Amino acid sequence: MTAAEILLDELRRSRTTRGLNQEEFGRLISYSGTHVSAVETGSRPPTTDYAAAIDRALRTGGIFGRLLDRLSVLDMAPPWLREWISVEEQATALRWYEPAFVPGLLQTEAYARAILHAGGQLTVEQMDQRVRSRIERQAILNQENPPRLVAVLDAAVLRRTANDDRAIMREQLAHLAAAAELPHVRIHVVPEETGLYPGLQGGFILASMPDDSTLGHIDNQVRSETVSGAAEIATLERTWEIVVRDALPRKLSLALIKEAALTWT
Known part of the structure; x- marks a missing residue:
């Protein structure tokens, strides 16, 4: 599993463990359900703003922002x-x-x-x-x-x-x-x-x-x-x-x- 796949899996988990569908989760973080779906399927990369919106909504203490930063470094590095x-x-x-x-x-x-x-x-x-x-x-x-x-x-x-x-x-x-x-x-x-x-x-x-x-x-x-x-x-x-x-x-x-x-x- 690549670093990007790990991040997407954690993003999906943050939604599903709360029993929310993509539309509901989108409203929670002020993004469209279509945007949430695109990120979770990997067709649209998660941005710093997207990760920050999840961190604010879920009060994670910034964990997704930090995860995005660190896993981006891993994906840029040679395998x-x-x-x-x-x-x-x-x-x-x-x-x-x-x-x-x-x-x-x-x-x-x-x-x-x-x-x-x-x-x-x-x-x-x-x-x-x-x-x-x-x-x-x-x-x-x-x-x-x-x-x-x-x-x-x-x-x-x-x-x-x-x-x-x-x-x-x-x-x-x-x-x-x-x-x-x-x-x-x-x-x-x-x-x-x-x-x-x-x-x-x-x-x-x-x-x-x-x-x-x-x-x-x-x-x-x-x-x-x-x-x-x-x-x-x-x-x-x-x-x-x-x-x-x-x-x-x-x-x-x-x-x-x-x-x-x-x-x-």
Whole structure:
């Protein structure tokens, strides 16, 4: 079931559990019964105003508006990432190691677009959807109770050009430095002099969940998936300990990020 189908099912349920037909429900929310039918059958997409009208009439506290916003992000995301986005939204803490790019939750719009453009496999519409999804995912860092984010980057991330556009990297590193100042965000950099280390085999994320379990996310050229097996999580935990050990402390990492930003002026 897609995110849109989930939303439509919940909208129908909000009506049928109250014993209302579409005309009656339409009068309740100040829409025509025809409009209600079109939304419920999927021939007309629910709008923000429509969701807000239901929230007001049913006094839901805005749940349908929020559901529309979040599920729209899921539908814009590539199918293989949707499960992990749901994990991110529930996590109490995220540990993210990235040897190649700035982590998605810390990317600027221009940097995200440059990455997707470099692949050369997306249409303009697909690229716009992916960029919007990626940026809207970042809302979890600004919510009332945001997850703690610890990100470890390889120093090469700070030196790699984005489509030969120095302004993109200058903006991105300034954004990264600002994020590093947030109380719930820590960013560490593995310096170049570290040389080869196990983390270079690929990036990954570890999410601490409310039930004290840990889920992992791995992404490479062949597959991208959420993992929960004890052996897989243990492997990622060991690798995390290594990359954190090799990374610079928080203040030195921030200084290195700011220094690298100056090289892109």
